[in-house]
Amino acid sequence: MKIRIRRYHPSFEPKVKLFEYEGEGSTLLEMLENIKTKDRTLTFNKGCRSGICGCCAVKVNGKEVLACTYEPKENDLVEPLSFSENIRDLVCSASHIETLLKRARAFLEKPSNKKQDEENEKTIRKQTECILCSSCHSSCPVYEVNKNFLGPFALTRSYRYVADIREEEKREKIEAVLKDGIWDCTLCGNCTEVCPQGIDPKNDILMLQGYAGRFGFQNPNLSSFGSFGLDF
Amino acid sequence: MRDVIVVGAGGAGLSAAIAAAERGAEVLVVAKTFPTQSQTCMAQGGINAVLKQNGDSINAHIEDTLKSGAGLAEPEIVKYVCEEAKNVIEWLDSIGTPFTRKKDEIAQRRLGGASKPRACYAQDFTGLKILHTLYDRALKLDIEFLTERFLLNVILDHNGETAGITVLNKTSGEVEQILGKCVVLATGGFAKVYGKFSTNSHQATGDGIGAALRAGCKISNMEFVQFHPTALYSSSVLISEAARGAGAKLINQKGERFVDELATRDEVARAIFKEMENGNEVFLDLTHLGEEFIEQNLPQERRLAVIYEKQDPIKTPLKIKPAAHYTMGGIDVDLRMRTSIKGLYAAGECADAKLHGANRLGGNSLLEVCALGRKAGLEAADEASAKEFPKNRQYEITKRDSAFIKALFTLPNKIDFVKKREFLGKILYSNAGVFRSESGLKGVLAELRQTQKELSFMGLKDRSLRYNTELFEFIEFGNMIEITEALLVGAINRTESRGSHFRVDFPDRNDRSFLAHSVIWKNDEGVICAEYRRVKEST
Ligand SMILES: Cc1cc2nc3c(=O)[nH]c(=O)nc-3n(C[C@H](O)[C@H](O)[C@H](O)COP(=O)(O)OP(=O)(O)OC[C@H]3O[C@@H](n4cnc5c(N)ncnc54)[C@H](O)[C@@H]3O)c2cc1C
Ligand code: SF4
Ligand code: SF4
Numbered sequence: 127m128k129i130r131i132r133r134y135h136p137s138f139e140p141k142v143k144l145f146e147y148e149g150e151g152s153t154l155l156e157m158l159e160n161i162k163t164k165d166r167t168l169t170f171n172k173g174c175r176s177g178i179c180g181c182c183a184v185k186v187n188g189k190e191v192l193a194c195t196y197e198p199k200e201n202d203l204v205e206p207l208s209f210s211e212n213i214r215d216l217v218c219s220a221s222h223i224e225t226l227l228k229r230a231r232a233f234l235e236k237p238s239n240k241k242q243d244e245e246n247e248k249t250i251r252k253q254t255e256c257i258l259c260s261s262c263h264s265s266c267p268v269y270e271v272n273k274n275f276l277g278p279f280a281l282t283r284s285y286r287y288v289a290d291i292r293e294e295e296k297r298e299k300i301e302a303v304l305k306d307g308i309w310d311c312t313l314c315g316n317c318t319e320v321c322p323q324g325i326d327p328k329n330d331i332l333m334l335q336g337y338a339g340r341f342g343f344q345n346p347n348l349s350s351f352g353s354f355g356l357d358f
Numbered sequence: 359m360r361d362v363i364v365v366g367a368g369g370a371g372l373s374a375a376i377a378a379a380e381r382g383a384e385v386l387v388v389a390k391t392f393p394t395q396s397q398t399c400m401a402q403g404g405i406n407a408v409l410k411q412n413g414d415s416i417n418a419h420i421e422d423t424l425k426s427g428a429g430l431a432e433p434e435i436v437k438y439v440c441e442e443a444k445n446v447i448e449w450l451d452s453i454g455t456p457f458t459r460k461k462d463e464i465a466q467r468r469l470g471g472a473s474k475p476r477a478c479y480a481q482d483f484t485g486l487k488i489l490h491t492l493y494d495r496a497l498k499l500d501i502e503f504l505t506e507r508f509l510l511n512v513i514l515d516h517n518g519e520t521a522g523i524t525v526l527n528k529t530s531g532e533v534e535q536i537l538g539k540c541v542v543l544a545t546g547g548f549a550k551v552y553g554k555f556s557t558n559s560h561q562a563t564g565d566g567i568g569a570a571l572r573a574g575c576k577i578s579n580m581e582f583v584q585f586h587p588t589a590l591y592s593s594s595v596l597i598s599e600a601a602r603g604a605g606a607k608l609i610n611q612k613g614e615r616f617v618d619e620l621a622t623r624d625e626v627a628r629a630i631f632k633e634m635e636n637g638n639e640v641f642l643d644l645t646h647l648g649e650e651f652i653e654q655n656l657p658q659e660r661r662l663a664v665i666y667e668k669q670d671p672i673k674t675p676l677k678i679k680p681a682a683h684y685t686m687g688g689i690d691v692d693l694r695m696r697t698s699i700k701g702l703y704a705a706g707e708c709a710d711a712k713l714h715g716a717n718r719l720g721g722n723s724l725l726e727v728c729a730l731g732r733k734a735g736l737e738a739a740d741e742a743s744a745k746e747f748p749k750n751r752q753y754e755i756t757k758r759d760s761a762f763i764k765a766l767f768t769l770p771n772k773i774d775f776v777k778k779r780e781f782l783g784k785i786l787y788s789n790a791g792v793f794r795s796e797s798g799l800k801g802v803l804a805e806l807r808q809t810q811k812e813l814s815f816m817g818l819k820d821r822s823l824r825y826n827t828e829l830f831e832f833i834e835f836g837n838m839i840e841i842t843e844a845l846l847v848g849a850i851n852r853t854e855s856r857g858s859h860f861r862v863d864f865p866d867r868n869d870r871s872f873l874a875h876s877v878i879w880k881n882d883e884g885v886i887c888a889e890y891r892r893v894k895e896s897t
Contacts, residue, residue, distance in 0.1 A: 135822065135824065137822075137824070152592075152666050152668070163776060166818070166819035166820045166828045167822065167828075169825055169826075170827070171827075172560050173391065173395050173559050173560055174395075174397070174399065174559045174560075175593065175595070176400065176595050176658070176662055177658070177662070178399050178400055179395040179396075179397075179399050179400070180394065180395060180399075181392070181395045195661070195662070195665060197665060213824070213825050214822075214824055217825055219506075219529075220392040220505070221505075223392065224497065227494070227497055228497050231498075233494035233497055233498035234454040234494070234495070234498070237449075237452040237453055238452055238454075241462050242451070242456070242457075242459065243459060243461060243462050244459040244460060244461050244462075247456050247457070250456055251456065251481070254480070254487050254490070255483055255486070256490070257394070257399070258490070283494070287454065290454060290456075292452075292454060293454075
């Protein structure tokens with residue numbers, strides 16, 4: 127089978143180049159490994175090979191997938207993720223993950239003795255299956271215009287803690303996701319479409335907006351519309 | 359300069375880092391991957407703890423652990439961990455771990471070898487959810503992370519004490535020196551030496567154990583490797599024990615059953631291996647369990663079987679084989695997780711705390727990484743608070759490691775290490791796997807020593823310093839060779855069968871000679887030395 131790979135090396139000229147390879151494998155990751163036996167310079171990440179460590183996300187024909195669970199097709203175009211620093215070929219830096227999670231305060235503010243019950247666990251079950259693969263981040267159009275956007279996985283994780291009954295400082299959590307956060311999402315749904323774990327960050331963002339409303343925070347974009355409306 | 363440097367960001371590393379930071383130490387976590395990519399995320403089954411005394415008891419947990427350890431689990435550490443288990447779960451709960459619940463209580467299920475249902479779990483994502491919660495907690499504490507750094511060696515001061523580590527910056531290809539008062543190694547196991555015949559992640563190459571061995575540490579019980587009976591045939595992806603627990607059958611291509619599916623992992627693995635040696639193929643038949651059950655309980659496995667094996671377990675039995683799953687041995691540590699070098703600690707799968715003995719009980723390793731990871735962190739923080747920083751200078755070993763990395767690029771490429779690695783995995787599986795014999799083990803050792811000599815002809819084809827994955831894999835291969843030698847020496851010397859170690863030429867357990875830990879180290883000339891240390895009499 128033939129696939130195309132967009133390769134990158136900062137000190138080669140040209141830095142970005144499209145290569146065509148013949149290879150085989152039942153998953154894209156196996157195929158990349160197979161190609162690497164012939165071209166040792168081809169660079170990609172591999173880990174658990176069972177879709178759970180989140181290290182091998184790439185774009186195929188423009189859409190984010192995990193290489194270890196994607197079945198390659200003839201003439202596929204494989205590229206690194208968008209909006210995170212490309213290090214070499216298909217490998218991107220993961221350092222944005224730490225920065226975004228911290229800014230979103232995506233953790234329990236204080237250890238808690240409160241008991242989570244069955245129902246509350248179910249509320250956040252899906253969100254806590256996130257593998258931090260960054261697929262959603264790469265698919266999000268907001269990064270074209272605002273590179274400071276907190277983005278889907280960090281907001282999903284923020285919601286996961288806001289909705290956790292063990293979190294008592296919900297207001298602080300919400301305050302942390304107002305700027306470059308919940309109001310900047312266009313609700314396009316790309317993130318939901320590409321998530322390999324079936325998580326729905328778009329909906330989690332809507333839920334956070336709901337919480338924000340209850341704490342008396344308003345969507346700044348809407349309020350300007352509001353005053354515009356009054357002029358009529 | 360840091361009080362405590364933790365190497366590894368899996369369950370053990372993060373637990374150690376959090377405990378040390380909460381104790382007030384300046385902590386730095388260094389890892390070769392991003393934290394949540396650590397192998398801990400792969401654990402599905404659960405984490406053992408007796409939460410309530412109704413029907414179950416801490417004593418029963420201790421008994422089960424000792425029994426599974428076949429004489430080599432040390433009662434003192436077993437007692438400590440089993441008693442600590444409840445605290446561990448409460449702690450994980452308090453920082454936000456979303457355990458599966460039944461009403462208000464954390465739900466528990468029964469795993470193989472346990473006399474009672476005592477594994478806490480989070481659906482089939484137990485490891486994933488614990489690891490991510492630990493990471494979130496570490497971020498809350500502002501613990502500093504330095505990822506994409508590959509541990510090369512432990513730096514020792516002139517007095518032989520720990521002074522820090524040398525790492526390869528994976529992105530730049532440069533060697534860096536990181537100094538600190540204490541180092542905790544939490545780099546995971548080495549079951550990936552079995553290559554394609556392992557359920558483990560690609561990272562499980564035993565780098566920390568290699569570094570400890572080179573620094574002069576003792577390592578122990580390296581011959582004890584647990585094989586999981588049911589891994590998918592071509593990809594070695596694990597099919598969890600839950601399948602057999604629910605009634606899945608093991609059959610050969612003629613449709614014949616040949617083993618009690620609920621026997622221990624060892625027994626089932628051996629029975630399957632025997633079938634395969636007799637030229638049969640072995641299948642795990644789930645078809646009678648029905649789509650609903652499989653979708654509910656084994657959705658991941660179903661998806662992976664369809665992708666990798668082109669088999670849907672709802673319609674056809676899955677072709678399987680046993681695969682290397684967990685390494686009981688590792689860096690020899692005492693009850694306080696101290697290695698034989700001052701200031702150097704080890705915890706998690708890279709360490710041998712003598713909790714698992716000759717075989718690990720399912721659900722006890724997630725418990726170990728949290729309980730003993732925390733212990734290591736606290737001990738290291740306390741030692742650091744009473745200690746001076748090492749002298750801030752360039753250490754000899756840093757220069758040596760820099761020179762070594764440069765030299766690797768000048769080696770001739772006459773032999774392909776990737777092929778060698780694959781070959782090694784294969785012969786280890788057939789000769790140092792489920793069944794072992796003196797002639798087979800010695801054959802592999804001879805091959806291994808030959809490979810050791812040939813390393814300098816296995817130069818790299820990728821000449822770039824930047825994120826050179828071939829270079830990383832080559833260094834990992836070096837570590838694998840180094841510790842596999844210890845595995846083989848241990849397996850050759852232990853002329854008995856016990857736990858996961860089965861010698862066809864010595865099928866019986868021999869307590870008179872071997873109720874003892876095999877301890878291995880390298881002398882000043884780099885020659886492997888071995889001795890046995892008797893198990894402490896329980897009181
Ligand atoms: C498929 C599978 C299922 C399992 N299921 C269960 C279960 O249900 N219950 C249970 O109790 N146990 C289970 N286990 C075992 C358990 O998951 C592991 O023993 C445990 O997670 C090991 O944790 P750790 O922190 O010691 O190491 P790991 O999680 O492996 O982490 C190692 C860390 O060290 C880092 N590292 C390694 N080498 C270097 C280096 N050279 N330089 C820098 N950093 C390095 C890595 O980047 C990583 O961060 C399972 C294992 C597997 C493979
Ligand atoms: S729904 Fe929002 S967060 Fe998701 S991709 Fe679209 S803009 Fe980004
Ligand atoms: S939300 Fe989904 S796509 Fe985004 S990082 Fe998590 S698992 Fe990946």
